[in-house]
Amino acid sequence: MNICKQEDGTYNVESSRKGKFYVVDLEKGECTCPHFQVRLRKVHGLCKHMQAVKDMCESRDDGCYNNIIDYVRSKGEVDSLELINKFNSEAVDDLLSRGELLEDKGRIRILS
Numbered sequence: 701m702n703i704c705k706q707e708d709g710t711y712n713v714e715s716s717r718k719g720k721f722y723v724v725d726l727e728k729g730e731c732t733c734p735h736f737q738v739r740l741r742k743v744h745g746l747c748k749h750m751q752a753v754k755d756m757c758e759s760r761d762d763g764c765y766n767n768i769i770d771y772v773r774s775k776g777e778v779d780s781l782e783l784i785n786k787f788n789s790e791a792v793d794d795l796l797s798r799g800e801l802l803e804d805k806g807r808i809r810i811l812s
């Protein structure tokens with residue numbers, strides 16, 4: 701599931717219909733998808749989008765992914781070993797596999 705954090709702290713989550721995104725706000729416990737709006741809101745349930753965001757947040761140690769991206773962005777380009785030593789290598793790999801970071805000859809930069 702494609703999840704993209706927004707500047708205001710909410711998440712855009714791609715629905716199973718490709719190209720359509722729902723907005724998840726974990727702080728408020730809300731999602732804009734119909735399933736949540738119609739059924740789950742009343743019972744404070746979690747839809748699959750909220751669950752996906754939660755899973756993602758829990759698997760990342762305290763905003764680690766954003767730290768990595770901010771770090772690379774601030775430097776422009778970072779040696780891949782430096783990045784892996786400084787952060788969690790799984791998180792770096794994940795960002796690479798999702799195309800948020802690009803590796804070229806041992807240097808990592810942000811896909812712009």
Ligand SMILES: [Zn+2]
Pocket residue numbers: 722731732733734735736747748749750
């Ligand atoms: Zn939802």
